Amino acid sequence: MKICQAMVVVAAALILCGCGKEKKSPPLAAPSSPPTAANGYMGTLLKGQEKAIKTIDVTSLNENLNLFNVQEGRYPNDLNELVTKKYLPYIPDPPAGMKLVYDAAQGKVSVAPQ
Numbered sequence: 001m002k003i004c005q006a007m008v009v010v011a012a013a014l015i016l017c018g019c020g021k022e023k024k025s026p027p028l029a030a031p032s033s034p035p036t037a038a039n040g041y042m043g044t045l046l047k048g049q050e051k052a053i054k055t056i057d058v059t060s061l062n063e064n065l066n067l068f069n070v071q072e073g074r075y076p077n078d079l080n081e082l083v084t085k086k087y088l089p090y091i092p093d094p095p096a097g098m099k100l101v102y103d104a105a106q107g108k109v110s111v112a113p114q
Helices: 002-017 041-072 080-084
Strands: 098-103 108-113
Touching: 041 080, 041 108
Parallel strands: none
Antiparallel strands: 098 108
């Protein structure tokens, strides 16, 4: 019985003392400045909107180019031919600072920086 009591006391002492090493957490990095509306949330929204508009316009143009190819047997010489042949009411404007690039050989439109 005395052996069990001694073991309990030793176990309790070890638990209470631990191993003698203190755990130190790594220092926290200094917080960066919070994003401002101009370059944070609003900037992200504007970039997302520009990308969505660019994707929709390019997709629509490419679909009409494929339709033109199926019906006419060739791709148009330029994008304005889509309007003159009444495949589109007008050629959409690219996002600010961008331009539409048309490859007549492959019948593909893309958007590139000016």
